[in-house]
Amino acid sequence: MPSRVEWLETLSPWPEEFGLGRMRALLSELGEPQNAFPAIHVVGTNGKSTATRRAAAFLAREGLRTGAYTSPHVSGWSERIQVDGEDADLERALARVREPAERAGATQFEVLTAATLAEFAEAGVDVAVVEAGLGGRLDATNVLDARIVVLTNVALDHTDVLGGTREVIAAEKLAVVSPGATVVLGEPEWEALARERGAEEIVHADDVARAAAEAFLGRPLEGDVEISLPGRFDVVGGDVFAGAHNPAGIEWLLERLPRRDYVVVASILVDKDADGMLRLLAGAGRSLVATSSRSSRALPADEVARIGAPFFDSVESVPDAEHALARARELAGDDGALLVTGSLYLLADFSVRSKRIPWESSARG
Numbered sequence: 001m002p003s004r005v006e007w008l009e010t011l012s013p014w015p016e017e018f019g020l021g022r023m024r025a026l027l028s029e030l031g032e033p034q035n036a037f038p039a040i041h042v043v044g045t046n047g048k049s050t051a052t053r054r055a056a057a058f059l060a061r062e063g064l065r066t067g068a069y070t071s072p073h074v075s076g077w078s079e080r081i082q083v084d085g086e087d088a089d090l091e092r093a094l095a096r097v098r099e100p101a102e103r104a105g106a107t108q109f110e111v112l113t114a115a116t117l118a119e120f121a122e123a124g125v126d127v128a129v130v131e132a133g134l135g136g137r138l139d140a141t142n143v144l145d146a147r148i149v150v151l152t153n154v155a156l157d158h159t160d161v162l163g164g165t166r167e168v169i170a171a172e173k174l175a176v177v178s179p180g181a182t183v184v185l186g187e188p189e190w191e192a193l194a195r196e197r198g199a200e201e202i203v204h205a206d207d208v209a210r211a212a213a214e215a216f217l218g219r220p221l222e223g224d225v226e227i228s229l230p231g232r233f234d235v236v237g238g239d240v241f242a243g244a245h246n247p248a249g250i251e252w253l254l255e256r257l258p259r260r261d262y263v264v265v266a267s268i269l270v271d272k273d274a275d276g277m278l279r280l281l282a283g284a285g286r287s288l289v290a291t292s293s294r295s296s297r298a299l300p301a302d303e304v305a306r307i308g309a310p311f312f313d314s315v316e317s318v319p320d321a322e323h324a325l326a327r328a329r330e331l332a333g334d335d336g337a338l339l340v341t342g343s344l345y346l347l348a349d350f351s352v353r354s355k356r357i358p359w360e361s362s363a364r365g
Contacts, residue, residue, distance in 0.1 A: 004094035005077055011108040013297075018138040022104045026114045027143060029100035033114075033121035037067070039144045040212050043132045043173040044152030044186065046249050047208075050229055051152050052131040053082075054209035057225035059127055060084060062217060067120035067128035069141075071109070074231035074243070074348045081116045083123045093119040109133050113140040127216060137175035149177050150184045150212045151194070155248035156273070167193075184211045231347035238337035243344035245269065247276040253341065254283055261285050262339035263332045264312075265324055266304060267293045267346040274299060274307045277342065282311035284339050287331055290317045291324035293345035321349050 027034060042052045049070040056068035065084060073079040078090040093115040101111045120128045132139045154170045163169050170190050177183055179198030186208045194202055205211035214221050234241040244253045262285035268274045290304035305317035318324035328338050
């Protein structure tokens with residue numbers, strides 16, 4: 001009999017039509033678990049997973065029982081749902097929601113979100129830190145009446161769904177703000193928009209995770225916390241494995257790389273700005289090995305190579321990710337290094353198939 005995780009993998013990751021109807025019907029059958037705990041809701045283009053995990057870690061350090069929900073995963077599905085810093089029992093969490101989810105016709109992300117909220121309610125968390133999946137207004141996580149909302153940053157991404165300007169995208173993301181909420185902004189330009197949504201207090205912060213935890217507790221915090229978040233900036237010898245799924249993410253990555261002569265291995269999803277990403281990635285090295293993750297949304301390796309050809313001195317297309325990694329190692333030689341980047345789904349493939357990447361990272365999500 002297939003496991004519940006195998007069932008989860010058969011579900012559509014995308015709805016035929018975005019909306020909260022299925023989610024609300026599912027949560028109603030589950031007894032409205034989202035109302036069982038206070039929440040911090042994290043939205044933004046980049047950095048959401050790290051902000052989520054760090055805010056939860058700060059609160060756990062202060063003695064609170066915490067839940068943290070992130071996406072996508074790299075090391076496995078259960079990575080997405082944590083209680084007190086430990087992965088939840090995903091089979092058990094999915095068991096609670098499978099029958100009502102099937103009745104509601106819920107999507108993969110809706111199922112995971114409902115399972116997460118029910119798990120947090122069952123665990124009796126004192127606070128849940130929940131990362132939005134896509135945008136905010138129509139995202140499955142927008143069923144929370146969050147006390148605190150974090151907007152990490154806004155860049156052009158998912159423009160076909162969220163809109164073609166940063167202003168429109170910011171409005172979609174800040175649509176999760178309820179009147180009276182505290183909003184933590186990583187970029188001060190969105191204060192007026194947050195006020196329009198009914199924010200009672202605005203906090204501007206470079207470290208949005210710390211600010212969110214402090215806002216929840218009502219007092220400042222000392223020191224820092226360490227988290228483990230796979231695939232955001234893992235360094236193995238001289239090689240770097242770092243997911244970056246849009247040009248803004250690539251820019252962040254380039255600022256932190258210690259060298260500029262990597263052999264770049266990249267897979268990119270079809271709905272991303274591949275031209276903009278590859279143009280920037282050429283600043284990390286002059287050789288590109290284009291490949292494709294197993295995601296149904298991945299661009300074919302040949303297409304990644306075609307788009308990248310004007311920007312790199314050397315471009316090869318190797319569709320199989322493992323073979324692409326091996327070929328890149330040949331090109332790098334003994335003294336060279338690899339930068340494996342683009343879609344996090346590529347890093348997830350390596351995690352599942354070869355376990356070659358260490359998943360101990362305290363870097364940005």
